[in-house]
Amino acid sequence: MTLIAIAYHSGFGHTLRQAQAVAAGAGSVAGAKAKLFAVDTLTEADWTELESASAIIFGSPTYMGSASAKFKEFMDASSKPWMARAWKDKVAGGFTTSASQSGDKLNTLIQLMVFANQHGMLWVGLDIMPGNNNSKGSVDDLNRLGSFSGAMAQANADQGAEAMLDSDLRTAERLGVRVAETALTFKRGRV
Numbered sequence: 001m002t003l004i005a006i007a008y009h010s011g012f013g014h015t016l017r018q019a020q021a022v023a024a025g026a027g028s029v030a031g032a033k034a035k036l037f038a039v040d041t042l043t044e045a046d047w048t049e050l051e052s053a054s055a056i057i058f059g060s061p062t063y064m065g066s067a068s069a070k071f072k073e074f075m076d077a078s079s080k081p082w083m084a085r086a087w088k089d090k091v092a093g094g095f096t097t098s099a100s101q102s103g104d105k106l107n108t109l110i111q112l113m114v115f116a117n118q119h120g121m122l123w124v125g126l127d128i129m130p131g132n133n134n135s136k137g138s139v140d141d142l143n144r145l146g147s148f149s150g151a152m153a154q155a156n157a158d159q160g161a162e163a164m165l166d167s168d169l170r171t172a173e174r175l176g177v178r179v180a181e182t183a184l185t186f187k188r189g190r191v
Contacts, residue, residue, distance in 0.1 A: 002033065002055075002180070003032075003034075003052060003054060003055075004026040004027075004032050004034045004054065004056075004176070004180045004183060005049070005053035006019050006022050006023050006026070006035065006036050006037065006056075006057045006059060006176075007057070007059070008036065008037070008038065008059035008060065008095075009038065009039050009061065009067075009070040010038075010061065011061050011068060012161070014097045014155040014161045015059055015060065015095075016161065017161045017169065018096075018151065018153050018164075018169065019036055019095070020036070021169040021170070021172035021176070022034075022059065022151065022172045022176040023036055025173030025176025025178075025180070026055075026176035026180040027176070027180075028173075028177060028180075029177055029180035029184065031184050032180040035053075037049075039073075039074035040070045040074070042074070047080075047081070050087075051081060051087070053090065054090060054091065054184075055092065055093070055179050055180065055183035056090055056092055056116075057092070057094065057176065058071075058093070058112045058115065059095045059096065060108060061097050062098035062103050062104060062105045062107070062108040063098075065103070065108075066104075066107060066108060067096075067108050067112065075115050081119070082119055085119075085120055087119040087120065087121055088121070089121070090119075090121050091122050091179055091182050091183040092121035092122060093123065093124045093125070093150055093178070094108075094109050094150035096108040096109055097153040097154070097155050097164075098154065098155075099154070100154065103154070106147070106149065106152075109147065109150040110149065113150075124178055125147075125149045125150055126143060126148055126149075126174065126175055127178055128143050128171075129143065130144075130145075130147075131144045131146070132144035132146075139165060139167060140167050141167055142167060142171050142174060143171050143174075144167050144168070150175060151172040153165070153171070153172065154168065155168075
């Protein structure tokens with residue numbers, strides 16, 4: 001079974017819901033097993049398990065146009081696997097949530113991508129076209145926020161995680177599927 005790790009931080013539950021959707025997508029792929037890792041509560045055993053994963057999908061809320069401080073602490077704490085090149089050639093992907101339609105979420109995804117690249121990982125983005133970008137589109141479209149670099153979600157600041165749009169969660173699921181399929185392809189040596 002190929003382990004797909006979802007390493008995330010969630011401040012108010014929205015990014016957790018997105019992480020759960022990513023895990024549901026990754027776990028739906030035959031031969032893949034998805035597991036959530038809250039980066040602010042990692043144990044030594046969790047770090048070892050991240051090292052054994054074939055893919056790590058990173059997720060953080062976007063706060064002030066960047067990954068959360070808790071996620072940044074995780075990034076900084078990863079210097080040991082970075083030095084050992086322990087994550088080299090693992091598949092990576094990313095997702096983020098903010099209250100604003102833009103909220104500078106792309107900056108967070110770029111930050112996650114640079115982080116993965118520094119570890120020698122192979123970044124995988126979304127493979128679906130943007131939705132909700134023409135007169136026939138709607139907020140129910142997959143990839144309604146139009147990201148190619150990873151999954152984006154928008155959640156109203158005055159509502160809990162239960163109010164998140166299904167289209168954003170289904171987009172996160174699609175990212176999980178894509179990363180898991182890519183990791184299995186690499187594992188089987190068909191690239």
